[in-house]
Amino acid sequence: MVGGIYLMLNNYLLTKLVAFIIKKNFISPLEDRELSSLPVPTPTPTNLEPLITEVPEIQTSPLLPGLPPDYEQLPPLAQQQGSREVSNNIAVKTNLGHYPFPENSQQRLVKVGEYYGRSESLDQEAATAFKKMQADAQVQGVRLTIISGFRSIASQDALFQNQIKRKGGKEAAARFSAPPGHSEHHTGYALDIGDGDNPANDLKINFENTSAYQWLARNANQYGFELSFPPNNSQGVSYEPWHWRYVASPRASQIFMVA
Template structure:
């Protein structure tokens, strides 16, 4: 992804109030247990995903890696705005769908997905995330991870090329061992 695309995505996520803090996510996740004022992008994550992130973040810290949650839960309206921005950037809904799930189909809307950074953190999660039930889902989105409770025992399933390759987003079924997003 180009630096311009990353900057545009970060700005869009900041506008939604659900992303891009500079503090490691472990701090935001720790506050989650003590404060109801934590941003909805973290607070509305599935509790199992939050717990997996806490464990992974603590393990990553031991390796000197800070995991930052750039985006977590999103409302359908936020997902629609992201999708519309992707259509404007890529020229068509079909092209945009390779980068942003259509509204009503995103695991983010169900609180079952996070986008993490920086790249070092995404690389660490790609290597160690299965130990914590966190799996990378798309080849073209190395920052996107979803909860997979079977991963600690079986490892992560193969990734999809992009969201257009994901049958959960087309209503054609579910991925074995992977939770289905609500409304997807």
């Protein structure tokens, strides 16, 4: 009797144990479907490269190439001695009262005459205007001669050095001759004019008393020419009644905008 009860209890416990083992090790189809619908987390890598790498230094160039290294340290325009404001934010630096001018190319130069055997040329625009003016003056009995037209920077340097010797210094020389790189003659639009009937007054103040000057004073502007250095000019250059410049074309007026 006791043995039978023991056997029944043993079978019951064995049944419960088997059911427990099945419960622990197997998942029902419903549970399996619910679990499979869950998102699978992405494993976190352990050896990622840095997302932001070092940015190399960018080498920049100035917006305006050719400016001097100390350009930003220049004093305000109002404090710059010997400069002239051309617009609201541009100033042109002068050299002893003379403004810098570019040297014209040989391809644009046209021969307009000779002076004591030396060939004289002008820019093609100025040359056309001068020849017309010269011809019209001739009709009226006035002989306009060209003393000096285009002049290279090298030639101007030789002239300026000679003036330094004669006048005793650069400042004194600059009242009568422009430093190299600062002569209107470099442009091919400026020229020295003489009176063919009074060559003794060439490059002299007395040229203003000749018929050639008096004709120019009345008519030169009609051909696009103006006197470069009238009495008491703002540059402080001595009065030169023989020195004229052509300003009637867009190119010429742009060049002489600073003057």
